[in-house]
Amino acid sequence: MSFFPFLNRSRVRQDTFEDDVLSHVDSLFATALRMTRSQADAEDLVQDTLVKAVRGRALFEDGTNLKAWLFKILTNTFINRYRRGSLEREIISGADARPLSDGWMSAASMRQMCDAESQAFRPIIEKEVNKALEQLPDEFRIPVLLSDVEDFSYREISEIMGCPIGTVMSRLYRGRRLLQIALHDHALAMGLVKGEAVREDESNMVNLESYRTRKQGVGG
Amino acid sequence: MTHVTCRDLARSLSAFVDGELDPTLALELQLHIDGCEACEARVKFARASRTSVRNAVKSTKASDSFRLRVATTVAQAAEAEKHGDIMVSSGLLSWKIAGPLAAAAAFVLVWASASKLQERNLDKTTSSSPSTSQASMIPVDTLVDTLVDQHANPLPPETSSPSEIAQFDRFIGVPIRTVPERGFQGQGHLLGARMVPLQEQRAAMFQYVMGNGRRISMYIYNPQKIRLSNSPILREIPVRNNAGPVYVGCVRGYSVAVTDRRGVGYAMASDLDESESSRLLLAVGDH
Numbered sequence: 427m428s429f430f431p432f433l434n435r436s437r438v439r440q441d442t443f444e445d446d447v448l449s450h451v452d453s454l455f456a457t458a459l460r461m462t463r464s465q466a467d468a469e470d471l472v473q474d475t476l477v478k479a480v481r482g483r484a485l486f487e488d489g490t491n492l493k494a495w496l497f498k499i500l501t502n503t504f505i506n507r508y509r510r511g512s513l514e515r516e517i518i519s520g521a522d523a524r525p526l527s528d529g530w531m532s533a534a535s536m537r538q539m540c541d542a543e544s545q546a547f548r549p550i551i552e553k554e555v556n557k558a559l560e561q562l563p564d565e566f567r568i569p570v571l572l573s574d575v576e577d578f579s580y581r582e583i584s585e586i587m588g589c590p591i592g593t594v595m596s597r598l599y600r601g602r603r604l605l606q607i608a609l610h611d612h613a614l615a616m617g618l619v620k621g622e623a624v625r626e627d628e629s630n631m632v633n634l635e636s637y638r639t640r641k642q643g644v645g646g
Numbered sequence: 647m648t649h650v651t652c653r654d655l656a657r658s659l660s661a662f663v664d665g666e667l668d669p670t671l672a673l674e675l676q677l678h679i680d681g682c683e684a685c686e687a688r689v690k691f692a693r694a695s696r697t698s699v700r701n702a703v704k705s706t707k708a709s710d711s712f713r714l715r716v717a718t719t720v721a722q723a724a725e726a727e728k729h730g731d732i733m734v735s736s737g738l739l740s741w742k743i744a745g746p747l748a749a750a751a752a753f754v755l756v757w758a759s760a761s762k763l764q765e766r767n768l769d770k771t772t773s774s775s776p777s778t779s780q781a782s783m784i785p786v787d788t789l790v791d792t793l794v795d796q797h798a799n800p801l802p803p804e805t806s807s808p809s810e811i812a813q814f815d816r817f818i819g820v821p822i823r824t825v826p827e828r829g830f831q832g833q834g835h836l837l838g839a840r841m842v843p844l845q846e847q848r849a850a851m852f853q854y855v856m857g858n859g860r861r862i863s864m865y866i867y868n869p870q871k872i873r874l875s876n877s878p879i880l881r882e883i884p885v886r887n888n889a890g891p892v893y894v895g896c897v898r899g900y901s902v903a904v905t906d907r908r909g910v911g912y913a914m915a916s917d918l919d920e921s922e923s924s925r926l927l928l929a930v931g932d933h
């Protein structure tokens with residue numbers, strides 16, 4: 427049995443590699459569906475990703491994070507197919523033009539939102555989250571998905587997306603803010619929150635903050 | 647210990663919730679949150695939103711029919727890979743217009759003769775073409791850095807289909823020349839290609855594997871957008887035939903070479919050492 431331990435080991439590794447790869451189908455599909463917004467496209471994207479991974483197995487470094495590698499292939503395949511290899515040219519408009527400071531919502535509203543999210547409204551919120559995600563530009567949606575859903579670290583996200591950690595942070599910041607604005611608007615419309623005015627100390631804090639944010643050019 | 651304010655928290659909220667902060671700072675923020683209702687609400691809301699996104703997305707599952715289909719496809723791909731069929735069945739070896747491969751071969755040839763020239767200490771410097779607008783140009787070091795990065799941490803290629811690769815032309819702005827196949831005398835396989843962003847530009851990246859398992863990654867790009875002169879990491883080597891100079895160097899352990907030929911930019915990073923590349927070049931020169 428152990429005359430050829432090396433051969434045995436590589437054989438075992440090969441057999442489990444496909445299984446390991448296939449164990450990530452649900453995660454990859456859930457993300458692919460939010461990227462492409464279409465079931466058929468998402469299935470194509472995932473299948474492509476897995477076939478590329480198996481064919482390119484020699485390029486995968488044993489002992490490193492397989493899931494991160496698969497998401498890197500998925501993200502790159504998506505960007506290549508739908509964005510011709512670049513995320514940099516999306517035109518930002520609409521909701522993002524609104525102030526992104528921290529005081530757009532009162533502490534009371536935030537508490538009401540938390541209650542809404544944790545209670546009977548969860549199915550409604552879920553539907554709304556999906557809608558809000560769909561409206562996010564790709565460059566914000568992708569890091570939000572990678573962080574919130576898959577728990578990748580900032581370093582892993584920067585490697586998956588091929589951009590610096592600072593860019594990951596500012597995209598996450600803006601992406602989440604856009605999501606929160608959309609959810610808050612919806613909760614207001616549904617009467618889940620009352621939409622109290624932001625207290626003065628809160629808004630003071632925020633004006634300073636937004637001023638500094640603008641000055642430092644955060645959020646590129 | 648500095649005094650933490652609501653502003654400090656607002657600025658670090660995302661990273662705090664993601665657990666990406668330095669532990670000391672995280673602890674200081676936590677102390678502030680414990681004594682500040684507004685910030686407590688902020689953190690709770692940020693966490694709740696994160697959980698909502700997670701729940702909404704995680705509730706999606708792939709269908710059973712898709713799961714079955716993809717398992718079959720993956721098994722087939724793995725099987726083909728094991729028997730080495732993939733190279734033939736997907737046309738990688740029988741590719742009729744392996745232009746970039748031929749271009750790579752020609753390029754390596756230039757590269758090698760450049761090394762020889764350098765050994766003989768020929769110091770005839772060719773003046774590089776006068777640069778027009780230096781602004782908005784990408785320094786060659788940036789290009790090399792990206793290339794070496796992608797060579798060192800490779801992804802499987804995006805496509806190996808000639809017709810898809812042919813369409814790269816109009817995005818990178820220079821022709822990917824179509825030349826009859828036969829490069830590296832069967833020693834090298836083209837795995838495929840992908841498009842990569844280079845700041846405002848795009849380049850096509852080709853990945854090759856040699857018989858000995860060593861890899862070559864090559865960019866093809868529009869050379870008018872790259873500033874070649876004055877690189878601190880590459881040295882310029884004049885070349886005897888009418889082609890422009892070749893710039894070579896070693897970056898993070900990989901051999902790098904950059905040149906322009908007939909209006910097309912080529913940059914190459916490889917695992918090859920000098921003797922391997924000369925062996926390769928002899929083979930290329932043979933036919």
Ligand SMILES: [Zn+2]
Pocket residue numbers: 651652655678682683684685686
């Ligand atoms: Zn506070």
